[in-house]
Amino acid sequence: MGRPSHRVEGLCCQVGPAALAARVRTPLQHNQTGQVAEPVGQQAQRRQPVNSLPAARLSVRVNSGHDVTDACFGQGDVWHERTPRYRARNGAAHPSAAPPDAVDSPNVSRETLGRTKPMSLPTGKLPLPLLRQALGQVPRRDPAVLVGAEPGEDAAVIDVGGPELLVAAADPITFAAADIGTYLLAVNGNDLAVMGAEPRWLLATVLAPAGTTAPEIQALLADVTAACAAAAVALVGGHTEITDSVTSPVVAGTLLGTASRDSLVRTSGAQPGDALLLVGEIAIEGTAVLAGDHAATLRRAGVSEADIETGASRLQAPGISVRPAAAALRAAADVHAMHDPTEGGLAAALHELAEAAEVGVVVDRDAVPILPECHRICRALGLDPYALLASGALLASLPAAQAPAAVTALREAGLSAEIIGEVTEVSVGRRWTVSGSDVPIPAVERDELARFLESA
Structure with missing residues (x-):
């Protein structure tokens, strides 16, 4: 089994000492495991303080063009997006770190910012705020x-x-x-x-x-x-x-x-008022890998032989290619955006689509089709099927008036298709309904398969 890669959509990044060159502008904070979480201000519902461990810090390489320094952020510290200086959680000026204008300065020294050991990133895709920050320098x-x-x-x-x-x-x-x-x-x-x-x-x-x-x-x-x-x-x-x-x-x-030229579709093409369509079920690839490569572990967890056999066969039928689904959907509707959920599953894909298009999304999570054996395998292993490697499904945004006819056409072509939500203005945020309760779509710091592999 290979080590999970830092796989990102459209670009394969390798994290190294100089992975974040130039200015640090994105607000970062940590969760209790020391992993990078979503930036403060990205979603209003994530503004609550984060419990911290006093010794945990994040070190980011900062290259201003003249000298390389280390910008260190204490756990629980944040960049306040609308505040012109760096503050600690309690709102007071942080005693051990420079304000943003100092970080931007070529004269900031290591002594000014302090020295700490950089924290390890979790396996899997780069966290979206970190990726946005890195690609912003390209x-x-x-x-x-x-x-x-x-x-x-x-x-x-x-x-x-x-x-x-x-x-x-x-x-x-x-x-x-x-x-x-x-x-x-x-x-x-x-x-x-x-x-x-x-x-x-x-x-x-x-x-x-x-x-x-x-x-x-x-x-x-x-x-x-x-x-x-x-x-x-x-x-x-x-x-x-x-x-x-x-x-x-x-x-x-x-x-x-x-x-x-007239067939090009971009993830960033999603528009407020669009319907969100999911073609296929989740999570085909994650289920196939778990059942095909880790059958013994599944048996010990109480998963039935029938579910293991069915799960492993999903790589062949329906398979993880979305080429037929994408072609059928483009033939049935004026598609504004398409995105294939991979690492981090459907939850990560929704964040990625919203990020690319600068929109909000509202999803009925109970309408999302899950493979029956995926649900049972995840329950036995304590995994979240909505954050499990989901290649084989297709997330699409299209005019709401065309969505019902598109669903009919896809089903007639032998494909599973469901309207799972809508695209909104960015101010609405990224939310889904779970058993009648409206909650934020959780940020996925790493795929559930990667979490399973680390604990196996």
Whole structure:
């Protein structure tokens, strides 16, 4: 089993000492486990103080262009978005950290800001506030880049001239131990499909651990080759390496495809008044990995053989590709936005769509279709199905008047489809109804599969 990657939509980031270059502007706080939580001010309902451990601090590398310093934030401390200086939780000026104007200054020294050991990030995607902060420093210089490194967008779009646009996605496979080729083509293909693109060329980087045999690497490459043939995608290059840096095979794909100019769809296209549609059930990929790779653990937890067998088979039927669903939906309605839930499940996908489009969302969580065996497996393991790896489902935003007809068309095509909510003005926030109670959609700090793997 590979270590979970820091996988993000449309960009694969590696967290390092200089991962957050330039100014620190995003308000951060910590929860009791020391993980980065959502910034204060992002949602009004998250403004309550966070319980803190006095010794816990977050160290962020700050590069002002002249010198590199460490900006340290005590646990429970926040940037107040509408307050022009850095304050502690009680509202008093923080005694051990510089105000924002000092952080922006090239003359801030390590002594001024203090020195602490940086806190470890949780496995999985980068927390959305941290990702937004990091990508905010990426320069936008090339006019040919129509969609670049932006939170919530699934792929990059480049205008290379001519009638078609080049669409590129990159994703690694680290959760799965088997069927790596199928996963690789599906998760990268999904990123292209939700942009309205067709996949054409794949580059694959294969990192295998020390001790890997020639037959093992040949079988892995044969699996990737077979998956490419099944998807009508040409494997055009990549890299292979045996390395001590991994403990099991990691395969990272870069998938290139094309889209006509009038078929391009962006996650940021969601509009207030749209209906939110979920095509497929959750959480297909997470359920398949749990049942296929961890059957013994599931048996010990009391999961039935029938649920284990059914869950493991979900990789083949219905599978985790959303290409057919995306094509059917685009044929049935004027789709404003599509997004495929991956790490962090549906809950994370809703945050990502709202973030990209700068809108609010209101969801009826009880209307979300969950695989029966997914529900039972999650209950046995103490996992949240709404935050479980959910490739195989498709989240879409479309005009509300067209939603009922789109649902009918999708069902007639043999696909599961439900209207689960609506897009609102950003001031409404991101909320869902649970058994009649209106509550904020929780921020997902890491996927439930990653949490399971750490405790297994």
